[in-house]
Amino acid sequence: xxxxxxxxxxxxxxxxxxxxxxxxxxxxxxxxxxxxxxxxxxxxxxxxxxxxxxxxxxxxxxxxxxxxxxxxxxxxxxxxxxxxxxxxxxxxxxxxxxxxxxxxxxxxxxxxxxxxxxxxxxxxxxxxxxxxxxxxxxxxxxxxxxxxxxxxxxxxxxxxxxxxxxxxxxxxxxxxxxxxxxxxxxxxxxxxxxxxxxxxxxxxxxxxxxxxxxxxxxxxxxxxxxxxxxxxxxxxxxxxxxxxxxxxxxxxxxxxxxxxxxxxxxxxxxxxxxxxxxxxxxxxxxxxxxxxxxxxxxxxxxxxxxxxxxxxxxxxxxxxxxxxxxxxxxxxxxxxxxxxxxxxxxxxxxxxxxxxxxxxxxxxxxxxxxxxxxxxxxxxxxxxxxxxxxxxxxxxxxxxxxxxxxxxxxxxxxxxx
Numbered sequence: 001x002x003x004x005x006x007x008x009x010x011x012x013x014x015x016x017x018x019x020x021x022x023x024x025x026x027x028x029x030x031x032x033x034x035x036x037x038x039x040x041x042x043x044x045x046x047x048x049x050x051x052x053x054x055x056x057x058x059x060x061x062x063x064x065x066x067x068x069x070x071x072x073x074x075x076x077x078x079x080x081x082x083x084x085x086x087x088x089x090x091x092x093x094x095x096x097x098x099x100x101x102x103x104x105x106x107x108x109x110x111x112x113x114x115x116x117x118x119x120x121x122x123x124x125x126x127x128x129x130x131x132x133x134x135x136x137x138x139x140x141x142x143x144x145x146x147x148x149x150x151x152x153x154x155x156x157x158x159x160x161x162x163x164x165x166x167x168x169x170x171x172x173x174x175x176x177x178x179x180x181x182x183x184x185x186x187x188x189x190x191x192x193x194x195x196x197x198x199x200x201x202x203x204x205x206x207x208x209x210x211x212x213x214x215x216x217x218x219x220x221x222x223x224x225x226x227x228x229x230x231x232x233x234x235x236x237x238x239x240x241x242x243x244x245x246x247x248x249x250x251x252x253x254x255x256x257x258x259x260x261x262x263x264x265x266x267x268x269x270x271x272x273x274x275x276x277x278x279x280x281x282x283x284x285x286x287x288x289x290x291x292x293x294x295x296x297x298x299x300x301x302x303x304x305x306x307x308x309x310x311x312x313x314x315x316x317x318x319x320x321x322x323x324x325x326x327x328x329x330x331x332x333x334x335x336x337x338x339x340x341x342x343x344x345x346x347x348x349x350x351x352x353x354x355x356x357x358x359x360x361x362x363x364x365x366x367x368x369x370x371x372x373x374x375x376x377x378x379x380x381x382x383x384x385x386x387x388x389x390x391x392x393x394x395x396x397x398x399x400x401x402x403x404x405x406x407x408x409x410x411x412x413x414x415x416x417x
Contacts, residue, residue: 020294020344021094025138031058033072038133038141039386043077045112046070056112077131079108081145084118084125094137098159106131106145116143120157121150134163134384137344139337154384165303165346165381168193170245175200175225175282180357181307182250183210184374189248190217192378198240200225200251202232227251227278233285241289248305248377251278254357259320268321275325276332279306283336294343303346305377306333310351310394313401314408318363337386348380353393366392 027035037044046055049071053064061068084104090096102118104125116131122145129145134154136142144160146152154164167189174189176182177199186199197220201211204224214220223240226232253274257267290301311323312330330349337347354360356367368391376390389398400408 020300020342021097022138022342022344023094023136023140023142024092025140027140028058030060031141034058034133034141035135035139037072037074038135038384040389041383041385043075043131043133043143044072045075045108045110047073054108054110054112056108056114075108075110077108077133078148079106079110079114079129079131081105081118081122081125081127081129082107082113101159104145106143114143116145117160119144119146119152119154119160121147121152123147134160135346135386137162139341139346139386153382155382162344163384165246165348166192167246167378167381169195170302171196171198171243172246172248173198173200173240173244173286175227175247175249175278176251177201177211177214177222178203178206178208179250179252180210180370181252181355181373183214184370185248185250185307185377186214186220187217188371188374188378190219192382194219196221198223198244200227200236202226202228227281228273230281233281237285237289241286242293244286244290245293245299245301246303246305246381247282247286247290248307249279249282250307251275251282252307253325254319254322254360256319257321264321268324271322271325272328275322276328279329279332279336283332287336287340290345291340291343294345301343301345303348303381304336304340305348305350305380307350307352307373307377308333310353310389310397312351313397314405314412316412346386348386348388350376350380350388350390351394351398352376352389353391353397 046058048062048067049069050067051065053062055063055070082105087101087103088099090099095101104118106114106116106129108114114131122129128148130148132144132146133141134144154160155166172189172194174182174186174197177186186197189197199214199220199222201222201224215222223236225236251274253271255267257263293301308330309326311319312326315323333347333349340347352368352373354363354367355373356369360367373390376388380388389395
């Protein structure tokens, strides 16, 4: 009886494309209060206004007195790691791929018990720790116990590294290298250990001393990129889109003509073309490439950073059309975040106050230097946040916006800052 012929082995077996996996992302509406604070780099827990009890996990009624009057308050997170365990089995695919996981119960000094991931730098229980709120790969809050003192980073722990977007050894695109801000960001990324930094140049025929200095850095490459030109964006995405780990959008057009000015419409069109449509063109060409690289392991795409403005929260009439363009960009970046979240790519928005440049020169101090904003970009990538408000002015605007947005609108309309 003849044997059936054996099928020849494929010389080049088909490789299946890995899909990004995420931790469970469903949260109750009340639990999203924890995520809202984590997005700004803070640990906030509910506190009962009637009996003062601190709540964890988030809930609709006080665990001590059943009052519904619960408010979110920032906590320092210090406490005692009471006990810990190592999870070696998990039902969720995301955790199964990353076992084992070290978790423990922390008795917070504020009075609540919390379950947290344990940073590799934490000693065996029992010991003192500090609990931080970080955003996981699905964009939801997760509690992490770190050593009580010092400044340990998430990237120091292989298990927690995916909660960070550390630019070290990463390939980054900075969209505009002509501006002082773009140049400062490129230098800060180089100092942070980025492997390769592509720097966009919209007008190569106009020499810029700052950009020429960046050419001398070993990890930089100047590329042609004009965010107002769809063809320019498309060609660059086709050339390097599949290699980029992080996009930092520093493209910005800022003028101070009033709405009533004869140049109001022309100015607004230019601001929208760069600040809003420029972001849209970048997103259409580069976002699919980043999503396609979201499951590449240690070299996966990880983040998109937009440098917006605190003027995006509430219109500042002295910069009326610019504020409107940044508000539009803010709204668009929220859509971009929703589209990139299933791939585990974090969209980080920066809302700096006035920057010390030619278009904010008439604004009263304090103002931010381009280097200070660049530092905030790198710190945001090293941390685990979505929204950053660098500088005293931005922090003040944010507080007033959260407290009473209508009052802030009136104050800005009267010429206040």
